[in-house]
Amino acid sequence: MSYSTLAVVGCFTYPSTSAPNPNPKLSNSTARRKEFISLLKNCKDTNQILPIHAKIIRTGHDQDPFILFELLRLSSTLCSVNYASTIFQQVHNPNVFLYTALIDGFVLVGSYSDGIRLYYRMIDRLIVPDKYVITSVLKACGSRFALREGKEVHCQALKLGLSLNRSVTMKLMEFYGKCGEFDNARKVFDKMTERDVVASTVMINCFLDHGLVEQAVQVFDRVRVKDTVCWTAMIDGLVRNGEMNMALEMFREMQKDNVRPNEVTIVCVLSACSQLGALELGRWVHSYIGKHHRIELNHFVGGALINMYSRCGDIDEAERVFAMMKERNVITYNLMISGLAMHGKSIEAIQIFRGMIKQGILPTSVTFVAVLNACSHGGLVDLGFEIFRSMSKDYGIPPQIEHCGCIVDLLGRIGRLKEAYNFIQNMEIEPDHVMLGALLSACKIHGNFELGEQVARILMNHGAVDSGTYVLLSNVYASSGKWKEAAQIRAKMKEGGILKEPGCSSIEVNNEIHEFLLGDLRHPQKGKIYKKLEELNQVLKEAGHTPATDVVLHDIEDWEKEQALAIHSERLAICYGLISTKPCTTIRVVKNLRVCDDCHSMIKLIAKITGRKIVVRDRKRFHHFENGKCSCGDYW
DNA sequence: TTAGGGTTAG
Known part of the structure; x- marks a missing residue:
């Protein structure tokens, strides 16, 4: 530049000021x-x-x-x-x-x-x-x-x-903060004659923009009278930095402090709820909006509610909010379409998309990711291709890597693996590890290890591969008994210092989020949870469930694999749900990674045996387990 | 007679 x-x-030079003109023409x-x-x-x-x-x-x-x-x-x-x-x-x-x-x-x-x-x-x-x-x-x-x-x-x-002008100092702090020059931002802040709540909010934001939560909290704590915007900036910053529980705690403190939330606060809190899967708290926030008419159901609040209900597993309520909104913009539509797609409600998602076009609202590239995802989850291949082609033809939006990824997913899902591979080969853009990972996953599901290996080799030569893809690669080799290759992948992960992201599942009970890791022993009710798990394992064994042992990373003995599988975090969360909620109520679990094959088939059986509906949100989509079946049709 | 302090969803 x-x-x-x-x-x-x-x-x-200062421009000369013109003298008053008594000319009537001028008046x-x-x-x-x-x-x-x-x-x-x-x-x-x-x-x-x-x-x-x-x-x-x-x-x-x-x-x-x-x-x-x-x-x-x-x-x-x-x-x-x-x-x-x-x-x-x-x-x-x-x-x-x-x-x-x-x-x-x-x-x-x-x-x-x-x-x-x-x-x-x-x-x-x-x-x-x-x-x-x-x-x-x-x-x-x-x-x-x-x-x-x-x-x-x-x-x-x-x-x-x-x-020293007030607006100028604010913007100077913001500017230095954005550029990461905290000392300069701080100097401007310290020089201010009135270091009030507004200036402190700017300073808090400077820190939160760069992930410096502790420093932000220090400034926040020193503000004597905190107003709505200051509380909101803090809550928003915590959410942006992945500190959801801390954000919700701040929201509770804000209420104790008798500071009323506004639309922005509500949007930030709903965002925390949606990321945590905290449906009960999200519902409470929704009812709060209903009771406090000062909070308007505008684009932001409506969108945040649709997102929260979709991501917390209650897609019906998301649809009700969408229907209630008087004005919807493209983002409202995008949220609703991707929510429906995530839950496998493909036809409904396409209907909303068509309704949007009819209303004269122009789709964006995000709309097409959502619509193509809907096609993929519903196995709507022809429609998917038709929409993919219409992107540039009718709307002037050239397909990006995400859209191509949806097509690969679409073909992979129904087993048209060779076509998916050819599609990647003929693309004008370079494939990324997400797309190749999707194809590899499809190869694994459809048992095409030959193509799987080919894709795996491309992936191995690919630069930016995340821990999830490494794990998938290793699992694919392990599934076909290629322990040497699986071990090589693990060695490569170790060499590159890539750590396997630990699986974590959470469940909300009585407005509190309970988190579980693999084989977690930290929960105060661990005794009861493991007892329930043991009881379930026994019943499942009697019902003929044999653990799928190919999904674990290491080439260990079968019984050891069984042990390792038995304590996957989602199982612990489900067991806690079973012992702490009323019979017949839905159990909702949020997992940060994708559900493994064995857990998936086990949860189907648990739903059947206990008569419960179990909704699991994994990294990619929702699984609604009911009466021995899952809404994803066993492809995810 | 020209004008705003800080916080918002995909």
């Missing part, structure tokens, strides 16, 4: 200006702006800075920043207001470099920056991690005596 720079701020013009500004302020969409803009040009007001300011602000939000940019280019002598309006427009669409470049052009034209343009460009510098340029802006603010 290169910008023309002007380091010396002292050479700015007429002022009235016209007011009329245009008011017309522009009432605009709701592009179609309303264009005729007004035409009239502005026709009546010769196209150089009026006051009208232009409103026009630029509005057109960059309602039309496009390109449109605003064209207007700007035709202005003879743009002032600082107009520069600010367009920089804001660039920031809004994420064209940060354009915003910074425009600021430097303004400096080149010797226009004096004010606090507004400084805050705007600092926002661009922070988002673009443009440290050098931001520091220059800081110097200019110092020379102009603006560095």
Whole structure:
């Protein structure tokens, strides 16, 4: 990135202020200006702006800075920043207001470099920056991690005596924070005369943006009177850093502190619930929204509810929320479609997609990932291909790796492995380990070890392979008795310092999340849990369940494998669910990895024997176990 | 007569 720079701020010339003009023609013009500004302020969409803009040009007001300011602000939000940019280019002598309006427009669409470049052009034209343009460009510098340029802006603010201005200091902290310069952010914070809750919130965010939870908590603890936004920033930051339980604890403390949550707080808390699978708490938050009319069911809240119910296993409730929403945007639709896809409700997902198109809402690339996933989970091959082709043809969205991955999954699922392999070979983009892993998994499920080995070899030569793929590879070799190769994979993992992500399952009982690891002995009710497990194992054995011993990594003796399988985390979570919830209630478990073959067939039997519905969310999708069957049709 | 402190879903 290169910008023309002007380091010396002292050479700015201030524009001369025009003397009052008693000319009656001018007052007429002022009235016209007011009329245009008011017309522009009432605009709701592009179609309303264009005729007004035409009239502005026709009546010769196209150089009026006051009208232009409103026009630029509005057109960059309602039309496009390109449109605003064209207007700007035709202005003879743009002032600082107009520069600010367009920089804001660039920031809004994420064209940060354009915003910074425009600021430097303004400096080149010797226009004096004010606090507004400084805050705007600092926002661009922070988002673009443009440290050098931001520091220059800081110097200019110092020379102009603006560095202690409240808005400027906030944006300086934000800028330094985003660039990871915590010492500088801290220095600005410490120099502030009013270090109130707002400034502290910015500082908290600086730390949370970079995963420095402890430092953020330290600043947070020192804020004497915390308001809704401050609490929310903390909760949101904890969620972003994977500290879900801590986030929920903060939410409880916030209520004890009698601080009312707003829509944003609700969205953050629902996000924590959805990631943890905390359905009961999520339901409580939903009822809270219903009781407190100050919280609106807007796009964000509605979307967060749909996401929470889908990810916590209650897809029916997600559909009810979706139906209740008065206004839906593309994200609302995407969430609903991917929720339905995750639960194997493919037909319903396609119906929602078609309804969305009918409503005139344009799909995004995320929509197509969700729709293609739905096709894959429903085995809808022809429809999947039709939609895949329509992406670029009808919507101008070129398929990305994720979309191609869905097609590989789609073909792999129904056993058309060779076609899936050919599809990968003929792709214009390089396959990634996720896609190859999906094909390898399909080879394993359909027992095609020959192709599996071919894919495995490509995978081994592939650079970025995650622990999950290594484990899958090793399991594939182990399944076909190739212990030497399986051991080689494990050695490679060890060499690369890649640790197998430990399997972890959780279950919510009485609003509390209980987590279990493989063979976990930490739970206070471990005695009862293991007793239940033993009892179930006995019943399952009597029912003819033979443990599938090929899924364990090591080439150990069969009885040892059986022992290792017996204590997979999901089994412990299910056993805890069986002993701590009322008979006939649904057991919902969330697992961070994919469920293994043996656990899958065992859970089917447990559901049959106990008469319970068991819903398991794994890394990829939902499994609804009922009466000896699973909604995934044994493919996952 | 031109203007905003901090927090939001795929």
